[in-house]
Amino acid sequence: MSRPLLESAKLGAIELKNRIVMAPMTRSRAGDGDAPTALNAEYYAQRASAGLIITEGTQPSANGKGYARTPGIYSEAQVQGWAAVVDAVHAAGGSMVMQLMHCGRIASHYNKDTDAETVAPSAIQAKGQMYTDAKGMVDFDVPRALATGEIAGVIDEYRQATANALRAGFAGVELHCTSGYLPAQFLSTGTNRRDDRYGGSVANRIRFVVETLEAMGAVDGMDRVGMRICPGNPFNDLFDEDPEETFATLLDAVNDHGLAYLHVIRMQKGSVDNIALAREHFDGPLILNDGYDFAEANDAVASGVAAAISFARPFIGNPDLVERFASGAELAGFDPKTLYTPGPAGYTDYPRAESADG
Numbered sequence: 001m002s003r004p005l006l007e008s009a010k011l012g013a014i015e016l017k018n019r020i021v022m023a024p025m026t027r028s029r030a031g032d033g034d035a036p037t038a039l040n041a042e043y044y045a046q047r048a049s050a051g052l053i054i055t056e057g058t059q060p061s062a063n064g065k066g067y068a069r070t071p072g073i074y075s076e077a078q079v080q081g082w083a084a085v086v087d088a089v090h091a092a093g094g095s096m097v098m099q100l101m102h103c104g105r106i107a108s109h110y111n112k113d114t115d116a117e118t119v120a121p122s123a124i125q126a127k128g129q130m131y132t133d134a135k136g137m138v139d140f141d142v143p144r145a146l147a148t149g150e151i152a153g154v155i156d157e158y159r160q161a162t163a164n165a166l167r168a169g170f171a172g173v174e175l176h177c178t179s180g181y182l183p184a185q186f187l188s189t190g191t192n193r194r195d196d197r198y199g200g201s202v203a204n205r206i207r208f209v210v211e212t213l214e215a216m217g218a219v220d221g222m223d224r225v226g227m228r229i230c231p232g233n234p235f236n237d238l239f240d241e242d243p244e245e246t247f248a249t250l251l252d253a254v255n256d257h258g259l260a261y262l263h264v265i266r267m268q269k270g271s272v273d274n275i276a277l278a279r280e281h282f283d284g285p286l287i288l289n290d291g292y293d294f295a296e297a298n299d300a301v302a303s304g305v306a307a308a309i310s311f312a313r314p315f316i317g318n319p320d321l322v323e324r325f326a327s328g329a330e331l332a333g334f335d336p337k338t339l340y341t342p343g344p345a346g347y348t349d350y351p352r353a354e355s356a357d358g
Protein backbone atom coordinates (compact mmCIF):
# COMPACT_ATOMS: atom_id res chain seq x y z
CA MET A 1 0.00 0.00 0.00
CA SER A 2 1.37 3.45 -0.82
CA ARG A 3 1.39 5.70 2.22
CA PRO A 4 1.31 9.36 1.11
CA LEU A 5 -0.29 10.20 4.45
CA LEU A 6 3.14 9.88 6.04
CA GLU A 7 4.69 12.44 3.69
CA SER A 8 5.13 16.13 4.44
CA ALA A 9 2.92 18.89 3.03
CA LYS A 10 2.47 22.63 2.99
CA LEU A 11 -0.95 24.23 3.37
CA GLY A 12 -0.48 27.91 2.57
CA ALA A 13 2.21 29.03 5.02
CA ILE A 14 1.56 26.10 7.37
CA GLU A 15 4.05 23.22 7.21
CA LEU A 16 3.09 19.65 8.08
CA LYS A 17 5.62 16.88 8.69
CA ASN A 18 2.92 14.37 7.70
CA ARG A 19 -0.64 14.59 6.41
CA ILE A 20 -2.30 13.17 9.53
CA VAL A 21 -4.12 16.06 11.18
CA MET A 22 -5.63 15.95 14.65
CA ALA A 23 -9.16 17.34 14.21
CA PRO A 24 -10.57 19.91 16.65
CA MET A 25 -12.15 18.38 19.74
CA THR A 26 -13.80 20.19 22.61
CA ARG A 27 -12.70 18.48 25.82
CA SER A 28 -13.93 21.02 28.42
CA ARG A 29 -10.82 21.08 30.58
CA ALA A 30 -9.75 24.73 30.59
CA GLY A 31 -8.64 26.19 33.92
CA ASP A 32 -9.51 29.37 35.80
CA GLY A 33 -10.52 32.27 33.58
CA ASP A 34 -10.95 29.80 30.68
CA ALA A 35 -7.15 29.67 30.33
CA PRO A 36 -5.33 26.50 29.23
CA THR A 37 -3.33 24.69 31.90
CA ALA A 38 -0.34 22.36 32.19
CA LEU A 39 -2.78 19.45 31.82
CA ASN A 40 -3.88 20.77 28.42
CA ALA A 41 -0.22 21.18 27.40
CA GLU A 42 0.47 17.58 28.36
CA TYR A 43 -2.53 16.31 26.35
CA TYR A 44 -1.56 18.12 23.19
CA ALA A 45 2.17 17.35 23.52
CA GLN A 46 1.32 13.64 23.80
CA ARG A 47 -0.24 13.95 20.32
CA ALA A 48 2.56 16.01 18.73
CA SER A 49 3.48 13.36 16.16
CA ALA A 50 0.42 14.51 14.19
CA GLY A 51 1.43 16.54 11.14
CA LEU A 52 -0.79 19.30 12.51
CA ILE A 53 -2.92 19.62 15.64
CA ILE A 54 -6.04 21.77 15.40
CA THR A 55 -7.12 22.89 18.87
CA GLU A 56 -10.51 22.38 20.42
CA GLY A 57 -12.99 25.15 19.55
CA THR A 58 -11.76 28.28 21.35
CA GLN A 59 -13.90 31.37 21.98
CA PRO A 60 -12.64 34.68 20.55
CA SER A 61 -14.56 36.58 23.23
CA ALA A 62 -16.49 36.03 26.44
CA ASN A 63 -19.74 36.30 24.46
CA GLY A 64 -18.51 33.55 22.13
CA LYS A 65 -18.47 30.94 24.89
CA GLY A 66 -21.25 28.36 24.82
CA TYR A 67 -20.17 25.23 26.62
CA ALA A 68 -18.72 24.53 30.06
CA ARG A 69 -14.98 24.93 30.62
CA THR A 70 -13.98 25.75 27.04
CA PRO A 71 -10.84 27.88 26.59
CA GLY A 72 -10.66 31.42 25.27
CA ILE A 73 -8.04 33.47 23.44
CA TYR A 74 -8.98 37.03 24.45
CA SER A 75 -7.38 37.57 27.88
CA GLU A 76 -3.65 37.79 28.55
CA ALA A 77 -3.82 34.76 30.88
CA GLN A 78 -5.41 32.75 28.07
CA VAL A 79 -2.73 33.85 25.58
CA GLN A 80 0.00 32.86 28.04
CA GLY A 81 -1.71 29.54 28.76
CA TRP A 82 -1.86 28.78 25.05
CA ALA A 83 1.75 29.88 24.55
CA ALA A 84 2.78 27.21 27.08
CA VAL A 85 0.70 24.63 25.20
CA VAL A 86 2.29 25.57 21.87
CA ASP A 87 5.78 25.50 23.42
CA ALA A 88 5.17 21.98 24.74
CA VAL A 89 3.94 20.82 21.34
CA HIS A 90 6.88 22.43 19.54
CA ALA A 91 9.31 20.83 22.00
CA ALA A 92 7.77 17.46 21.10
CA GLY A 93 8.20 18.20 17.39
CA GLY A 94 4.62 19.19 16.55
CA SER A 95 2.76 22.12 15.03
CA MET A 96 -0.58 23.70 15.93
CA VAL A 97 -3.42 25.74 14.51
CA MET A 98 -6.14 27.26 16.70
CA GLN A 99 -9.81 26.75 15.90
CA LEU A 100 -11.86 29.88 16.63
CA MET A 101 -15.36 28.93 17.72
CA HIS A 102 -17.98 31.57 18.55
CA CYS A 103 -21.03 29.60 19.63
CA GLY A 104 -23.59 32.36 19.09
CA ARG A 105 -27.00 31.06 20.21
CA ILE A 106 -25.68 27.55 21.09
CA ALA A 107 -24.96 28.66 24.61
CA SER A 108 -26.17 28.87 28.18
CA HIS A 109 -25.49 31.85 30.41
CA TYR A 110 -24.72 29.32 33.16
CA ASN A 111 -21.55 28.46 31.22
CA LYS A 112 -20.53 32.09 30.73
CA ASP A 113 -19.03 34.96 32.67
CA THR A 114 -21.79 36.89 34.45
CA ASP A 115 -21.35 39.95 32.23
CA ALA A 116 -21.25 37.98 28.96
CA GLU A 117 -24.20 37.80 26.59
CA THR A 118 -25.61 35.25 24.16
CA VAL A 119 -25.87 36.93 20.75
CA ALA A 120 -26.91 35.70 17.32
CA PRO A 121 -28.05 37.02 13.92
CA SER A 122 -31.70 36.77 15.03
CA ALA A 123 -33.45 36.24 18.36
CA ILE A 124 -34.43 32.64 17.63
CA GLN A 125 -33.81 30.11 20.38
CA ALA A 126 -32.32 26.78 19.32
CA LYS A 127 -34.38 23.71 20.14
CA GLY A 128 -32.70 21.41 22.59
CA GLN A 129 -30.62 21.51 25.73
CA MET A 130 -27.00 21.69 26.78
CA TYR A 131 -24.97 20.69 29.83
CA THR A 132 -23.98 23.22 32.49
CA ASP A 133 -21.95 22.60 35.64
CA ALA A 134 -24.34 24.74 37.70
CA LYS A 135 -27.73 23.34 36.66
CA GLY A 136 -27.14 20.18 34.65
CA MET A 137 -29.11 20.10 31.38
CA VAL A 138 -30.81 23.41 30.53
CA ASP A 139 -32.55 24.92 27.50
CA PHE A 140 -30.37 26.99 25.17
CA ASP A 141 -30.48 30.73 25.86
CA VAL A 142 -32.80 32.94 23.87
CA PRO A 143 -30.19 34.98 22.01
CA ARG A 144 -30.21 38.73 21.56
CA ALA A 145 -30.13 39.73 17.89
CA LEU A 146 -27.00 41.71 17.04
CA ALA A 147 -27.65 45.26 15.86
CA THR A 148 -26.14 46.06 12.46
CA GLY A 149 -23.71 48.45 14.08
CA GLU A 150 -22.42 45.76 16.44
CA ILE A 151 -21.38 43.26 13.80
CA ALA A 152 -18.08 44.94 12.95
CA GLY A 153 -17.17 44.57 16.63
CA VAL A 154 -17.85 40.82 16.57
CA ILE A 155 -15.72 40.46 13.44
CA ASP A 156 -13.00 42.44 15.18
CA GLU A 157 -13.07 39.89 18.03
CA TYR A 158 -11.97 37.29 15.49
CA ARG A 159 -9.20 39.61 14.23
CA GLN A 160 -7.92 40.22 17.75
CA ALA A 161 -8.18 36.50 18.56
CA THR A 162 -6.13 35.72 15.44
CA ALA A 163 -3.46 38.21 16.49
CA ASN A 164 -3.44 36.68 19.99
CA ALA A 165 -3.17 33.13 18.62
CA LEU A 166 -0.26 34.00 16.34
CA ARG A 167 1.44 35.79 19.24
CA ALA A 168 1.04 32.61 21.32
CA GLY A 169 2.96 30.75 18.62
CA PHE A 170 0.24 29.07 16.56
CA ALA A 171 1.07 28.48 12.89
CA GLY A 172 -2.42 29.57 11.87
CA VAL A 173 -6.09 29.84 12.77
CA GLU A 174 -9.20 28.02 11.59
CA LEU A 175 -12.66 29.57 11.38
CA HIS A 176 -15.27 27.13 12.70
CA CYS A 177 -17.99 27.64 10.11
CA THR A 178 -20.34 24.72 10.73
CA SER A 179 -22.10 22.76 13.47
CA GLY A 180 -24.69 25.45 14.12
CA TYR A 181 -22.35 28.07 15.63
CA LEU A 182 -22.31 31.80 14.89
CA PRO A 183 -20.90 31.80 11.32
CA ALA A 184 -23.30 28.99 10.36
CA GLN A 185 -26.15 30.91 12.03
CA PHE A 186 -25.46 33.85 9.70
CA LEU A 187 -25.27 31.59 6.63
CA SER A 188 -28.52 29.70 7.20
CA THR A 189 -32.08 30.79 6.46
CA GLY A 190 -33.50 29.12 9.59
CA THR A 191 -31.35 31.20 11.97
CA ASN A 192 -30.86 34.40 9.96
CA ARG A 193 -34.04 36.45 9.55
CA ARG A 194 -32.23 39.78 9.27
CA ASP A 195 -33.30 42.45 6.82
CA ASP A 196 -30.04 44.40 6.78
CA ARG A 197 -26.98 43.71 4.63
CA TYR A 198 -26.16 40.59 6.72
CA GLY A 199 -29.44 38.77 6.01
CA GLY A 200 -31.95 37.87 3.36
CA SER A 201 -30.25 37.09 0.04
CA VAL A 202 -27.46 34.54 -0.07
CA ALA A 203 -25.06 37.38 -0.97
CA ASN A 204 -26.01 39.03 2.32
CA ARG A 205 -25.98 35.84 4.42
CA ILE A 206 -22.37 35.01 3.43
CA ARG A 207 -21.16 38.55 4.22
CA PHE A 208 -20.39 37.89 7.91
CA VAL A 209 -18.18 34.90 7.06
CA VAL A 210 -16.38 36.65 4.20
CA GLU A 211 -15.67 39.74 6.32
CA THR A 212 -14.54 37.57 9.24
CA LEU A 213 -12.08 35.65 7.07
CA GLU A 214 -10.77 38.91 5.66
CA ALA A 215 -10.27 40.29 9.17
CA MET A 216 -8.44 37.14 10.24
CA GLY A 217 -6.27 37.22 7.09
CA ALA A 218 -5.42 40.90 7.61
CA VAL A 219 -3.36 39.97 10.69
CA ASP A 220 -0.58 38.02 8.98
CA GLY A 221 -1.86 36.82 5.62
CA MET A 222 -4.66 34.56 4.41
CA ASP A 223 -2.13 31.76 4.03
CA ARG A 224 -2.35 31.25 7.80
CA VAL A 225 -6.17 31.06 7.82
CA GLY A 226 -8.26 27.95 7.24
CA MET A 227 -12.00 27.37 7.35
CA ARG A 228 -14.00 24.35 8.47
CA ILE A 229 -17.29 23.59 6.72
CA CYS A 230 -19.93 20.87 6.53
CA PRO A 231 -22.69 22.02 4.16
CA GLY A 232 -26.05 20.49 5.06
CA ASN A 233 -25.03 19.78 8.66
CA PRO A 234 -28.23 19.93 10.79
CA PHE A 235 -26.37 19.80 14.12
CA ASN A 236 -27.58 22.20 16.82
CA ASP A 237 -30.96 22.82 15.20
CA LEU A 238 -29.43 24.36 12.08
CA PHE A 239 -31.58 24.62 8.98
CA ASP A 240 -30.84 26.17 5.62
CA GLU A 241 -33.22 26.06 2.67
CA ASP A 242 -30.41 25.44 0.18
CA PRO A 243 -27.05 24.64 1.78
CA GLU A 244 -25.56 23.70 -1.57
CA GLU A 245 -26.25 27.15 -2.98
CA THR A 246 -25.16 28.88 0.23
CA PHE A 247 -21.80 27.15 0.40
CA ALA A 248 -21.16 27.31 -3.36
CA THR A 249 -21.70 31.06 -3.17
CA LEU A 250 -19.49 31.38 -0.10
CA LEU A 251 -16.65 29.35 -1.62
CA ASP A 252 -16.87 31.23 -4.93
CA ALA A 253 -16.56 34.47 -2.95
CA VAL A 254 -13.43 33.42 -1.05
CA ASN A 255 -11.77 31.13 -3.59
CA ASP A 256 -9.36 33.83 -4.75
CA HIS A 257 -8.49 34.95 -1.21
CA GLY A 258 -5.64 32.43 -0.86
CA LEU A 259 -6.83 30.56 2.25
CA ALA A 260 -4.33 28.08 3.69
CA TYR A 261 -6.89 25.28 3.47
CA LEU A 262 -10.51 24.27 3.54
CA HIS A 263 -11.36 21.65 6.16
CA VAL A 264 -14.35 19.63 4.96
CA ILE A 265 -16.43 17.27 7.10
CA ARG A 266 -17.82 14.95 4.44
CA MET A 267 -20.82 13.74 6.49
CA GLN A 268 -21.75 10.86 4.25
CA LYS A 269 -25.36 10.67 5.49
CA GLY A 270 -26.02 14.31 4.60
CA SER A 271 -28.01 15.67 1.68
CA VAL A 272 -25.00 17.34 0.03
CA ASP A 273 -21.85 15.74 -1.43
CA ASN A 274 -19.55 18.01 0.54
CA ILE A 275 -16.31 16.83 -1.04
CA ALA A 276 -17.61 17.31 -4.59
CA LEU A 277 -18.97 20.75 -3.66
CA ALA A 278 -15.65 21.78 -2.12
CA ARG A 279 -13.63 20.51 -5.07
CA GLU A 280 -15.88 22.31 -7.52
CA HIS A 281 -15.79 25.70 -5.79
CA PHE A 282 -12.41 25.81 -4.04
CA ASP A 283 -9.01 25.47 -5.72
CA GLY A 284 -6.80 25.41 -2.59
CA PRO A 285 -5.76 22.46 -0.39
CA LEU A 286 -8.46 20.35 1.26
CA ILE A 287 -8.27 18.64 4.64
CA LEU A 288 -10.98 15.98 4.63
CA ASN A 289 -12.59 14.53 7.74
CA ASP A 290 -15.13 12.16 9.14
CA GLY A 291 -14.81 8.45 9.64
CA TYR A 292 -11.58 7.86 7.73
CA ASP A 293 -9.25 4.99 8.49
CA PHE A 294 -5.60 4.84 7.42
CA ALA A 295 -6.25 2.99 4.14
CA GLU A 296 -9.06 5.22 2.94
CA ALA A 297 -7.13 8.31 4.03
CA ASN A 298 -4.10 7.24 1.98
CA ASP A 299 -6.36 6.66 -1.03
CA ALA A 300 -7.90 10.14 -0.67
CA VAL A 301 -4.45 11.76 -0.66
CA ALA A 302 -3.08 9.49 -3.40
CA SER A 303 -6.00 10.38 -5.67
CA GLY A 304 -5.12 14.06 -5.35
CA VAL A 305 -8.49 15.07 -3.86
CA ALA A 306 -7.15 15.71 -0.36
CA ALA A 307 -3.91 17.33 0.82
CA ALA A 308 -4.38 15.86 4.29
CA ILE A 309 -6.92 13.94 6.38
CA SER A 310 -8.01 14.83 9.87
CA PHE A 311 -8.90 12.33 12.58
CA ALA A 312 -10.79 13.17 15.75
CA ARG A 313 -12.04 10.15 17.72
CA PRO A 314 -9.00 7.97 16.88
CA PHE A 315 -6.74 10.55 18.59
CA ILE A 316 -8.64 10.35 21.89
CA GLY A 317 -7.43 6.90 22.92
CA ASN A 318 -4.33 6.82 20.70
CA PRO A 319 -1.94 9.66 21.53
CA ASP A 320 0.55 7.90 19.22
CA LEU A 321 -1.95 7.48 16.38
CA VAL A 322 0.67 8.33 13.74
CA GLU A 323 3.09 5.69 15.04
CA ARG A 324 0.27 3.13 15.26
CA PHE A 325 -0.78 3.83 11.67
CA ALA A 326 2.84 3.54 10.51
CA SER A 327 3.48 0.27 12.36
CA GLY A 328 0.06 -1.27 11.79
CA ALA A 329 -0.52 -1.52 15.55
CA GLU A 330 -4.05 -2.00 16.76
CA LEU A 331 -6.04 1.13 17.66
CA ALA A 332 -7.44 1.61 21.16
CA GLY A 333 -10.97 2.84 21.80
CA PHE A 334 -12.01 5.49 24.31
CA ASP A 335 -14.44 5.98 27.17
CA PRO A 336 -17.30 8.30 26.12
CA LYS A 337 -18.10 9.07 29.79
CA THR A 338 -14.89 11.09 30.23
CA LEU A 339 -14.98 13.10 27.02
CA TYR A 340 -15.98 16.34 28.76
CA THR A 341 -15.15 15.73 32.43
CA PRO A 342 -12.47 17.74 34.24
CA GLY A 343 -9.10 16.24 35.08
CA PRO A 344 -6.68 13.76 33.57
CA ALA A 345 -8.94 10.67 33.55
CA GLY A 346 -9.84 9.82 29.96
CA TYR A 347 -7.69 12.72 28.76
CA THR A 348 -3.97 12.29 29.37
CA ASP A 349 -3.99 8.72 30.69
CA TYR A 350 -4.39 6.78 27.43
CA PRO A 351 -1.12 4.89 26.96
CA ARG A 352 1.01 4.67 23.85
CA ALA A 353 1.15 1.27 22.15
CA GLU A 354 3.88 -0.87 23.66
CA SER A 355 5.63 -1.22 20.32
CA ALA A 356 5.63 2.55 19.96
CA ASP A 357 7.19 3.06 23.41
CA GLY A 358 10.50 1.80 21.99
Ligand SMILES: Cc1cc2nc3c(=O)[nH]c(=O)nc-3n(C[C@H](O)[C@H](O)[C@H](O)COP(=O)(O)O)c2cc1C
Pocket: 023, 024, 025, 026, 027, 056, 057, 099, 101, 176, 179, 228, 265, 289, 290, 291, 292, 310, 311, 312, 313, 314, 339
Ligand atom coordinates in the same frame (compact mmCIF):
# COMPACT_ATOMS: atom_id res chain seq x y z
C1 LIG B 1 -15.34 14.84 21.77
C2 LIG B 1 -15.50 15.57 20.47
C3 LIG B 1 -15.43 16.96 20.45
C4 LIG B 1 -15.52 17.66 19.24
N1 LIG B 1 -15.35 19.04 19.25
C5 LIG B 1 -15.26 19.70 18.07
C6 LIG B 1 -14.88 21.08 18.04
O1 LIG B 1 -14.60 21.72 19.07
N2 LIG B 1 -14.81 21.68 16.83
C7 LIG B 1 -15.09 21.01 15.65
O2 LIG B 1 -15.01 21.60 14.57
N3 LIG B 1 -15.44 19.70 15.66
C8 LIG B 1 -15.50 19.03 16.82
N4 LIG B 1 -15.79 17.67 16.81
C9 LIG B 1 -15.98 16.96 15.53
C10 LIG B 1 -14.68 16.29 15.07
O3 LIG B 1 -13.67 17.27 14.79
C11 LIG B 1 -14.88 15.43 13.80
O4 LIG B 1 -15.42 16.22 12.77
C12 LIG B 1 -15.79 14.21 14.02
O5 LIG B 1 -15.49 13.54 15.24
C13 LIG B 1 -15.64 13.21 12.86
O6 LIG B 1 -14.27 12.82 12.68
P1 LIG B 1 -13.73 11.37 13.16
O7 LIG B 1 -14.56 10.34 12.42
O8 LIG B 1 -12.29 11.31 12.75
O9 LIG B 1 -13.94 11.27 14.63
C14 LIG B 1 -15.73 16.96 18.01
C15 LIG B 1 -15.83 15.56 18.05
C16 LIG B 1 -15.70 14.87 19.24
C17 LIG B 1 -15.75 13.36 19.22
